[in-house]
Amino acid sequence: MKDYDEKHIRNIVLLGAAKSGKTTLCETMLFEAGIIPRRGTVEERNTVSDYHDIEHERGSSVYATCLHTEWRNYKINIIDTPGLEDFIGEVIASIRVCDTALLLLNAQHGVEVGTELIWDYVDKYRKPTILIVNQLDTEFANFTATVDDARRAFGSAVTVMQYPVNQGIGFNSVIDLLKMTLYRFPENGGKPEKLPIPDSEKETAERLHNELVEKAAENDDTLMEQYFEKGNLDEDELRQGLKIGMLKHQVFPVFCLSAVNNMGSGRLMGFIDNVAPAAIEMPPEQTEDGEPIPCDPAGPPVLFVFKTLLEPHIGRLSFFKVISGEIRPGIELYNEKGNTSERLNQLFIADGRNRNPVELLRSGDIGCTLKLKNTLTNHTLSDKQSGTQVAPIVFPLPKVRVAVEVINKADDEKLGEVLAEIHMEDPTLEIEYNKELKQVILHAQGELHLSLIRWRLEHVYKMPVEFLPAKIPYRETIRQSAMSNYRHKKQSGGAGQFGEVYMKIEPYYDGMPALKDYPVRDTDTIDLAWGGKLVFNNCIVGGVIDNRFLPSILKGIMEKMQEGPLTGSYVRDIRVSVYDGKMHPVDSNDISFKIAGMMAFKEAFHQADPQLLEPVFDVETTAPDSMMGDIMGELQTRRSIITGMDTLNGFQVIRARTPQAELDKLYAALRNVTQGKAKVKAVFAEYAPVPGDLQKKLMEEYKREEVAV
Known part of the structure; x- marks a missing residue:
């Protein structure tokens, strides 16, 4: 593999709701660059990124998958992510280590529920963002409505870079406002023909080009002066202004694509090369103490592990970003959290299940290695003298819980080891061995997350299990x-x-x-x-x-x-x-x-006069105003007490106190009545008295259990 310096490495993460076309776009980018000889499809189960059995069975991404492509003397590291909230841990870790987010929007549906949830983390980390309107070749594609939807959700930073000439069935042409050129793609996609903008589109193209110029100029005083002086900016000045705007999180360029027909990926990769920032241009990573870590290839080596994966017949794979310095096979670094020295005997660039050996990885690059002893996700490897610790990824708290029991009691002891392995790969899954309740409890992100855990236990580890309601820790x-x-x-x-x-x-x-x-x-x-x-x-x-x-x-x-x-x-x-x-x-x-x-x-x-107490949680639900009635109804039918209401960024916020006994059902109900648009947070508040009728019922159940024993 060619050796790339830190200025010619780009790290991108593909984000978007389920079925927005992320995996297909990955396949197209790799094919267009000649990395793979033919494009696979999700339906044929032969794509580079979705290679796990569960992904083949589901027909969608479950894991974040690392890949790479090479385009015009630039190396582009790509992470393809799932589009469902239940797998948000994979998404957050990927956003954290990448330098540019590519947010895919389905031209038929605009900004979907999953996209808004993902955007919260893109915005939190202030990542430079490119919006991609995909599936413009579908019958109900609507580019204008999608852009309007994006501006409503993400603000005025949404900036059109391209627009389609003939969206819908037969789509094959876009007008590029940076180059002021019409690109017409052949029937099977690939390299487009460059044509003058037709007269019928000149007025629209000029208007949108001027908007683009103004957006690029307003992010830099020097460019603004040149704009006032000349009335325009040349292509290089536009690129400079767009990069500055992206770094400030004030410009989100919009591109047009048909990933499935290989239309537009080459122009997108060219923009990533020329405009999207390298890691060395990004704000530096910080230590746990808030100190900056310069992305300097001449600095001391610092690696941050953002993902751990157990592969059959291979063992533990650790994916990392080189935060500082450069590393070669055989380097020995210290893990302060694991209190151990680790030798990285082999270094790889991953392409799905394939690993390409490399002899050097520089600061800003992403790679992986095998069989580290005590290094897990969120750990830092550095020289022992520096003691550098990269600030960890903060994963969201679980939303649902369930008790797990093995069907074959001979698997009892093995269950703990297996769950520990799954947790090692997935930090958003929390495992509790509750002595009080006499249960092993899984705390997960949702029902789909739990179904994945169950699938793994039964198909990967050959351990049939039963999921039972988790008991409530009454007092x-x-x-x-x-x-x-x-x-x-x-x-x-x-x-x-x-x-x-x-x-x-x-x-x-x-x-x-x-x-x-x-x-x-x-x-x-x-x-x-x-x-x-x-x-x-x-x-x-x-x-x-x-x-x-x-x-x-x-x-x-x-x-x-x-x-x-x-x-x-x-x-x-x-x-x-x-x-x-x-x-x-x-x-x-x-x-x-x-x-x-x-x-x-x-x-x-x-x-x-004995009293039974139950744990009660402070629940905060954020959703569009039109859904308030349904949310209030669900809260009140689940013994919740409304404690307040507020408005935040155009959304309504309802605060309530809800007993834990109702909480798991409430999450599922709110997701159902809001089509997944509600954001729900729950934090333990206090122990409160159980209603008399429920206390009597619970006491009777306990007596029956005692008699049965």
Whole structure:
């Protein structure tokens, strides 16, 4: 492979909603540049990028795939991404390491739901952006409506660079406003014929060209002066102005394409070469401490791992961007997070499943290597002395959860290892081994994300599983005080067991007054691991219970608090005062007082107006105004309390408190009624009382389960 310096390397990411044509465009770009001898298709399952079995089965991208092409002495690294929100982790990591985003818009549908969601991350990272109106050869293509839709969604930075002459069936011509030329493509696509702009289009072309010139000039004072002086800008000045505007995130050039018919890809690649910025021209990456890392090939080597993939028969593939310096096979670098040195024995440029060995990768380039020991996604490799750590990618929080159980119990131990491997590849999947709920819980981005996990478990790892509803981590407490006593007495041959405990329990709250009923000798305040507190008062006088048995009483209480009397949930926020009891000089021991303390607490708990608490989340839903009625309806039918409404960037924002028991259903319902246009965030807020009828139902279910056991 030819050696490219840092000024001749471009990193682009292909983004867009599902079916916008990203994978087809990748195939066309590789074919047009002569990287592949023929173009594959998604339908024939032979494209370079969508090569995984699950992608063949689904007929769409699931993973972000790295490829490259070479066009007129430039190397273009390409990352093809999925178009569905459930795989957003693949998209975010790709946006982070690329220098230019190519956002594909389907000319029939304009800016779709998936596109708007992806745009949030493009805008967050301020990536230079090229908009591509694709599928102009389809019956209902509408270039003008698509551009108008883009301006509504992305703002006035949307700038037409090309427009179609004959969109729809038979499309084959575009007018390029930078070169002021008409390109007419042959029937099978490829290299176009360059023609003068026809008279019928001159007025429109001149008007749009002037708009383009003004947009390019307004981003640079020198160009603006030249524009005022000459009344125009030449082609090189236009390119300069467009690049400055793209870097400032103030110009989003619009190109026309039919990826499936290979019309327009060459002109697009030429623009990427000449105008899209190289990594060395972009704002530098930053360390975790906010310090810049110059993209300098002469600097110390720094690699940032943005993707990890496990390939059958190969092992772990680590994809990285060279942030600084240059690397060759055999280089040894240090991973501070993994606390290990890693030797990169081989370096590759990836093209889907194919890996092309290279002897050098410079700053700004993207590559991969095999079998790193302890280096994962978001890790940095650098020389040990510098200790450089690139700021990590921040992945979105999960939206849905489900419990997973293996059907074959012999796979129980293996399940943990397999899920750890899947999480290593996919940081947006969180795995929780919940001791309290006695479940393995998967936290994912959506139902489709979960279906992918299930497919992998069953097809790749040959491990049939069952997905079950994840239980809710309820809490138990009390609403009034109660008193009880319990005598534990057990007599058998030899020494027996005897312990008697009297106690008072009360609801605990911060700042509550000291106990007045009995003298408190000492107090133990325990911050419970599951939230809330237990305050344990020793009020024993006269030695009726020896001090050495008080820890056993406390232990018995704590054991019962870990399996509450109502539903087996954790108990919280209670003050217990042990004020009397009895012991036997021979038969009393630790186990006796542990049992007596546990049973006395259980009896008092039932008398103290017990209350079941449920986790409640603050939910924020953002959607177009027309959908507010449907969203409000779904929230109210799921025990949500509306806490506020607001307007943000032309959208309506509804804030509510929603019980976790309703949350998973709410996500699915909101996605359904808004056609996926609602953006939903949920953050834990507090534990709140469960309604009486639901508490009764849950207590009855718990009793039935206890009887069944």
